[in-house]
Amino acid sequence: MARALVGVIGGSGLYEMPGLTDVQEVQVETPFGPTSDPILCGKLQGIPVAFLSRHGRGHRLIPSEVPYRANIHGLRQLGVRYLLSLSAVGSLQEKVRPLDMLIPDQFIDMTHKREGTFFGGGAVAHVSMADPVCSAVADCLARAFASTQAEQPVQLHRGGSYLCIEGPQFSTRAESHWYRSMGASVIGMTNMPEAKLAREAQIAYATLAMATDYDCWHPREQAVTAEVAIANLQQNAARAQLIAAEAIRLLGMEKPDSIAHTALTSGLVTPVETMSQGQLAVIKPLLEPTQSVLEEVEH
Numbered sequence: 001m002a003r004a005l006v007g008v009i010g011g012s013g014l015y016e017m018p019g020l021t022d023v024q025e026v027q028v029e030t031p032f033g034p035t036s037d038p039i040l041c042g043k044l045q046g047i048p049v050a051f052l053s054r055h056g057r058g059h060r061l062i063p064s065e066v067p068y069r070a071n072i073h074g075l076r077q078l079g080v081r082y083l084l085s086l087s088a089v090g091s092l093q094e095k096v097r098p099l100d101m102l103i104p105d106q107f108i109d110m111t112h113k114r115e116g117t118f119f120g121g122g123a124v125a126h127v128s129m130a131d132p133v134c135s136a137v138a139d140c141l142a143r144a145f146a147s148t149q150a151e152q153p154v155q156l157h158r159g160g161s162y163l164c165i166e167g168p169q170f171s172t173r174a175e176s177h178w179y180r181s182m183g184a185s186v187i188g189m190t191n192m193p194e195a196k197l198a199r200e201a202q203i204a205y206a207t208l209a210m211a212t213d214y215d216c217w218h219p220r221e222q223a224v225t226a227e228v229a230i231a232n233l234q235q236n237a238a239r240a241q242l243i244a245a246e247a248i249r250l251l252g253m254e255k256p257d258s259i260a261h262t263a264l265t266s267g268l269v270t271p272v273e274t275m276s277q278g279q280l281a282v283i284k285p286l287l288e289p290t291q292s293v294l295e296e297v298e299h
């Protein structure tokens with residue numbers, strides 16, 4: 001099977017990864033069924049990369065239908081240890097203007113219809129989510145942002161909370177004001193439980209969030225529509241892909257340590273020897289040590 005060190009999950013408007021060479025389309029079998037779309041494995045600047053379209057090419061899956069567990073398990077089986085999430089978001093703060101980008105350092109999970117863990121059924125783990133974003137991956141994204149050119153001035157905001165709603169409907173004005181009062185910076189529908197599952201899979205995760213709108217709280221701006229969100233996202237898509245490519249180069253070169261890589265060392269409660277064959281099929285790939293992947297994908 002193909003192997004990859006860095007994974008990219010492309011969200012709305014980002015269904016492919018330009019520049020990927022030696023591309024192999026892989027359908028990974030997971031205990032949770034198929035991934036959103038076949039995973040595109042290839043090389044970017046010599047680094048083995050796996051690209052997955054979150055909603056599937058053709059944008060077929062609503063956020064509640066995205067098979068988050070299959071996606072993260074599939075990427076992990078391929079070896080992925082660093083994961084970049086590219087996402088459209090609404091802005092909940094005046095200073096984060098549409099077309100700006102933001103790298104969140106926190107998430108607030110308001111979803112309620114999604115399977116959010118690999119554990120259960122006799123296998124118990126409690127991983128820390130205190131710092132859900134890998135600061136090393138976030139730093140690579142920020143450095144990559146700084147090294148790419150924009151046609152129009154786009155500001156990068158470091159830190160802030162991404163609040164994840166169930167969707168697929170956008171929020172009511174009352175909800176939007178409530179989320180602002182919680183201190184959230186941006187709103188989206190997909191990064192949870194994706195970030196939780198990445199942590200359980202010991203994958204270092206960070207998001208490049210692209211603000212497309214002011215949701216519906218702003219007194220002078222139009223309430224968000226999908227049409228406006230996608231149109232604004234498309235203005236940023238090419239830059240986002242360049243940022244991702246440069247971040248991949250940095251990650252491949254530096255292979256930074258991450259707290260995520262040992263999340264199960266302290267998090268796993270049930271001894272592996274007591275797990276059933278079924279549980280092992282889920283948990284074992286998550287436990288593969290980082291070192292063996294690094295050696296295998298050495299370029």
Ligand SMILES: CSC[C@H]1O[C@H](OP(=O)(O)O)[C@H](O)[C@@H]1O
Pocket residue numbers: 010011012013054055063086087088089167188189190191226229230
């Ligand atoms: C089409 S705008 C709403 C849609 O876009 C975001 O998805 P993603 O994070 O995959 O870019 C948002 O969460 C909604 O799913």
Ligand SMILES: Nc1ncnc2[nH]cnc12
Pocket residue numbers: 088089090091170171187188189212213214215216224229
């Ligand atoms: N306002 C918004 N709410 C939720 N998801 C979004 N994605 C882009 N804009 C959004």
